[in-house]
Amino acid sequence: MSGVVITSGWVVGLLIGLTVAAAVATAAFWDRGRFRVVHRAIGLLLVQLLLLVSLAAVINQQANFYVTFGELFGQGSDTYAQTLPAGSPRLSADGGGAEDLDRWLAEHPAVPGRGTVIPATLAGAATGYALPSHIYLPAGYRGDGRDLPVVMFLAGYPGTVYSWLDSVGVGAALDEAIGAGRLPPVIAVMAEQDPVRGRDSECVDSVHGSRADTYLSADLPEVVHRHFRAARSRESWALVGYSTGGFCAVNLALRHPDRFGAAGSLAGYFRPLIDRSTGDLYEGDLELRRANDPRILIGRPRPAPVSLFLTAGLDDRTALRDLRAFAPLVHAPDTARIVADRPGGHNFTTWNAVLPDLFAWLTQRFGTSGATAA
Template sequence: MLSQPSRSRAVVTGAAVLALAVGLTGCGNTKSGKAKAPVATDAPAAASPSAPPAGKVLMPTGPAAAMTKARETAVGPVTTTKVAGPKSGVTGQVWVWLPPEYHDPKYAKTGFPVLTLFAGGQSNGYNTWAGSELPIPEVAERLAKEGKSHPFIMVMPVQNFSADEKKALDCSDIPGQPKMATWMAQDVPAWVRANFRTLKGRDSWGVMGASTGGFCSAKLALQYPDVYKAAVPIDGYFIPDSRLWQGHDTEKAANNPDQLVTQGKADVKMLVTAGGADPYEQRVVKSWMAKAVPPVAIEYYEQPGGKHLTSDFRKMVPDALQWFTKNLEGPAHD
């Protein structure tokens, strides 16, 4: 879990980066500083002694979606369907992988944690996590059998409806464009809860992505901390770059992770990564981390010799799954 002698990491809980490691997919040098003290929060009110404990499991309410097999794996199929979002008005393709435990009769009343995975590039009609380029189901099930990872439900939405980069939607509600942030962070989670056994609250929900997906995962976690507790942006960037923002500076600023991380509003945990062979990427990531204000808590990992390549993103999967397992609730039953 990122603890091997050849790897190092640092925790950032304030506006400064503590001791930054050298290695993962790229950011240059930043000065270390003192982390701000965590923001104090009121203790939760004690439950009434006579009140029964609330159940954790959310059973699916339906209607059940018609799923089509998209890819067979050694640990169960990746299936797909179209999800029509009532809040966003957006209809987009979503891929799902259910861990083998989900179908085990012993877990018939168990709710499972959820990871939402975003791809790099345009992700128009595809999601690389759903294909063989990033075979996360196989790695996840191996780690689950070894007791190193939760068995996660994995959800993989599309991010764009055009292959033209000039029409990139930035996982955002850009004025005059499809409301992708609302679809991704409101409609898709609601659809998941309606179709699969999950857990109440946000403590079992995480989001991860690489490159463009790294931008999306950081942004949505900061914007929707009521939905996601943890995020892993792999080799991402943190400033919206779609040309569709032209003329919408105020809305662009509201969707800018470079500003969202400074606001001190999102109680989320993140593991952000950069490649050790990419100094520019290292500078981007470390500069962004240095702006973080509690209660945002960020850890940094640098992949030794890592480049901005799918083959290197794949190497991050075991560490990412184990990190999520430490920071998200696992399967539970009432």
């Protein structure tokens, strides 16, 4: 039962059907029976409960907060077998999955003017994790011979590798911006950041064994380099996240400036978090916690500067407060582009609206060509 995919159409349809059936049954038996007050009350309560559950299921399906029943109730699992379509390639840094990738691309011909989104499992050599992702290849990628910059998109918690595509709408936004010449062609990776389903990793290597940092900063780039024409320089790699993903993006870039030259935070926070969703990631290890605190890392010497994009909507008071506290800590040679004057709260509509600003900043980071000769 814990593995049932609650974002699937049949689950949502079943809940809606049960709600309608309960309403019809309550109306049909309204004046029947001896204990009318009791069965009327039970019927009304059942209809209202099913209505709330159905609404929650529809919202969850649209926003991709939880995928399975187990994840919804915090029953972590290391399996992601049901989160990608059947036949999706499994790619590894040793070249494994190349034939499956070629087959998938042959079965899904490119549409003129639109990027290709590949659902793929990315298997890491260092961690042993095999986690789902979506790889966006820009229009014209298959006929181009250049190495392209890469943007890794990280979701909030709860969230999935579908969140950036289905909820934020980044795929269509990338198509439009690249097609209009406002963003150079890029490879985008919508990556899974939580090795255990239903457990917020905060993208760190925790004391209790989760190695999300290693997977995202070492394993995943090597797989992408092996199978796609991805540029290798740090200036060609950027991290972008919303909410929890914003913390992840900034923290990873500051921890690994040799691999990532830029990070964008959309309504993120800048302190290591411990709560019910994360568990105790640090277990009293103060040095490890400080090593994952962007407020401290931003002031430490690094071999290379990091460029930051920081934004929060005017109605997102908590995120806006965190941004305003963190921004003054950024000093040269690090740089920060601040967008804190737009309306909106902590939601996908606000983050979609700021994508043009994000893409303009990325264009400056990657240069006008955004690619190097192969």
